[in-house]
Amino acid sequence: METVTDKKIVIETRDIAKVYQDSKIAVQALRDVDLEISEGEFTAIVGPSGSGKTTLLNIIGGLDNPTSGTIRVAGRDISKLKDSERIDFRLHNIGFVFQQYNLIPVLTARENVEFIMLLQKIPVHEMKARSLHLLEEVGLKEKANVRPSELSGGQQQRVAVIRALASRPKFILADEPTANLDSASAANLLDMMARMNQEEGMTFIFSTHDQRVIDKARRVVTLEDGIIKSDEIRS
Amino acid sequence: MKMLATIAWRNVWRSRGRSLVVIGSIVVGIWALIFMLGFMNGFMISYINGAIRNEISHIQIHEANFKEDPNIGFVMPGGMDLAESLASDPRIQAVSPRSVTGGMISSPRKSSGGRIFGIIPDRERLVTQHDSLITEGSYFKSDLKNPIVIGKELANTLKVKLNSKVVLTFQDRENNLVAGAFRVAGMLETTSPQINKASAYILMEDLTRIAGLKDGVHEIALLLENPESETVVLPELRSAHPDLLIESWREIAPELELFLSMTDSFLWVLIGIIMIALIFGIINTMLMAVLERYRELGMLMAIGMNKWRIFMMIVIETIFLSLVGGPIGILIALITMYWLGLQGIDLSAYSEGLREFGYSSILYPYIENSTYAYVATGVIITALLGALYPAYKAVQLNPTEALHTV
Numbered sequence A: 001m002e003t004v005t006d007k008k009i010v011i012e013t014r015d016i017a018k019v020y021q022d023s024k025i026a027v028q029a030l031r032d033v034d035l036e037i038s039e040g041e042f043t044a045i046v047g048p049s050g051s052g053k054t055t056l057l058n059i060i061g062g063l064d065n066p067t068s069g070t071i072r073v074a075g076r077d078i079s080k081l082k083d084s085e086r087i088d089f090r091l092h093n094i095g096f097v098f099q100q101y102n103l104i105p106v107l108t109a110r111e112n113v114e115f116i117m118l119l120q121k122i123p124v125h126e127m128k129a130r131s132l133h134l135l136e137e138v139g140l141k142e143k144a145n146v147r148p149s150e151l152s153g154g155q156q157q158r159v160a161v162i163r164a165l166a167s168r169p170k171f172i173l174a175d176e177p178t179a180n181l182d183s184a185s186a187a188n189l190l191d192m193m194a195r196m197n198q199e200e201g202m203t204f205i206f207s208t209h210d211q212r213v214i215d216k217a218r219r220v221v222t223l224e225d226g227i228i229k230s231d232e233i234r235s
Numbered sequence B: 001m002k003m004l005a006t007i008a009w010r011n012v013w014r015s016r017g018r019s020l021v022v023i024g025s026i027v028v029g030i031w032a033l034i035f036m037l038g039f040m041n042g043f044m045i046s047y048i049n050g051a052i053r054n055e056i057s058h059i060q061i062h063e064a065n066f067k068e069d070p071n072i073g074f075v076m077p078g079g080m081d082l083a084e085s086l087a088s089d090p091r092i093q094a095v096s097p098r099s100v101t102g103g104m105i106s107s108p109r110k111s112s113g114g115r116i117f118g119i120i121p122d123r124e125r126l127v128t129q130h131d132s133l134i135t136e137g138s139y140f141k142s143d144l145k146n147p148i149v150i151g152k153e154l155a156n157t158l159k160v161k162l163n164s165k166v167v168l169t170f171q172d173r174e175n176n177l178v179a180g181a182f183r184v185a186g187m188l189e190t191t192s193p194q195i196n197k198a199s200a201y202i203l204m205e206d207l208t209r210i211a212g213l214k215d216g217v218h219e220i221a222l223l224l225e226n227p228e229s230e231t232v233v234l235p236e237l238r239s240a241h242p243d244l245l246i247e248s249w250r251e252i253a254p255e256l257e258l259f260l261s262m263t264d265s266f267l268w269v270l271i272g273i274i275m276i277a278l279i280f281g282i283i284n285t286m287l288m289a290v291l292e293r294y295r296e297l298g299m300l301m302a303i304g305m306n307k308w309r310i311f312m313m314i315v316i317e318t319i320f321l322s323l324v325g326g327p328i329g330i331l332i333a334l335i336t337m338y339w340l341g342l343q344g345i346d347l348s349a350y351s352e353g354l355r356e357f358g359y360s361s362i363l364y365p366y367i368e369n370s371t372y373a374y375v376a377t378g379v380i381i382t383a384l385l386g387a388l389y390p391a392y393k394a395v396q397l398n399p400t401e402a403l404h405t406v
């Protein structure tokens, strides 16, 4: 099915199911999820609370294993990786942005941006240049040497996004990155992500409930009770 | 690694209060450890030195049979000459030849058994320094005929005062009882209960005259210039005089060595207790730090920080705590030890009881320099051990769960 003109597929899930077995009650968080995501997409995963958004993102990001089904990321079956390989895989392939607590409190904004690059052992001069460039890009140049506690929620999330970007992952996963932001900051963050998606060609997958955020996505995957309800691509 | 160290160092100062508590307990732990070591050391040194300086001396020489059977007949032939020749050895600080016998010491009201030493006061005082331990009267300086110096407690037992008359009774070499009357010229108080309660010192000439001995040296006590030279001097003397019994203080008073080793094991117990307390303090604190940062650690693992790095981050943080606390503790301990080493600790409030056991009342704590290094290493190892469990806990966490806990 793959043709030469098709964009490269970076994520491919086949019949993914996830069952949480908590004491006696089993919760089916995902079922029969087939999803393909190509390079450079800007995709929103939406759905009501408990529909399985976080679960899906965790599985795609290699933080969790599906109960059944296969997941290939950048051509590798990540459910077969050992714990230590999985951490390494995340380090080099996936950028994460969480709802909150993204940043290391004792490091400055700039050190936070450089942190993953340090773990990746990127040369110091390149690392410094990239972090400064990105901080400038998102208007936080003068906050470079400030610790997260002195940044607003929106500023913290922007730092988290550029930290993910700076490490040049295959794609960035953001689980409700705007949930703790007011609408202006949320819009601002989304605009920034959209710009980075355009400029850097970075693949973004993010989950959200927020209609205004959904409106900015170019593809919207809707989950309900762990099943993909709809998958629409907008132009 | 540098980044880990940076994070760890800043984490130390993140919850300042808690870190200061740990640093404080490390400081107190080190201080207490060194203080106790110094105190015990001082105790031991003062005890052993007291025993050597005022009673046993470094080396004693006897006729081969005398120890088994302290019969007055077992004198050393040519004992005086031997004493003279030893006195000219530069490694030997002082030599005291003695006549020794057991006997009864009686006053008109009481009598008591004890050891009777016939000495040459000008030689004896250089070995045992008894002239400096006289509490009443003088050390063979008066013109009294037949002077005797006895222990203070013995004087109390006999209920005698200065110038009181006491009678010494003992056996001569034919096992006949002989006696002589003496006048108390001085009373002696040492750290040795044996001397205080059951020893009498008279002039050698008096003892040999009464016992009818010509050559009356039973014992030669040697004080070395340098106690360490014992290992050389002792074998030398032994091969030069194979017919004599030549012993070091270790052989004469084996209880001193036993005491040394007992104190040592007691110290190890104390050190163990302090270290265990420190370990639990550190485990507790670092565990709290790990639990507090659960989400943060989860985030770090999610974004690709591996377990080894997480583990090391916690360990390094703990080491930093001990590296801050360690030097402060050692510095305070050093100052305390230096000051107390000069000042001494006055134990006279308790010294009645202590003297019973042979301690002097001013104690000078003492610590060898290497001990500071041992203690510092010990504390760092303790901190490391204390870090292991919290670090292990940190590594065990599951990032998805950690990120979910609100």
Ligand SMILES: Nc1ncnc2c1ncn2[C@@H]1O[C@H](COP(=O)(O)OP(=O)(O)OP(=O)(O)O)[C@@H](O)[C@H]1O
Pocket (backbone or CB within 6 Å): A020, A021, A022, A027, A028, A029, A047, A048, A049, A050, A051, A052, A053, A054, A055, A056
């Ligand atoms: N660790 C877990 N153990 C047991 N059940 C879980 C666990 N995590 C999620 N679930 C359950 O799985 C289902 C899907 O949860 P998930 O967090 O993926 O939903 P979500 O779409 O992200 O919801 P929200 O919008 O509230 O974040 C829910 O019913 C939830 O209760």
Ligand SMILES: [Mg+2]
Pocket (backbone or CB within 6 Å): A053, A054, A055, A175
């Ligand atoms: Mg969720």
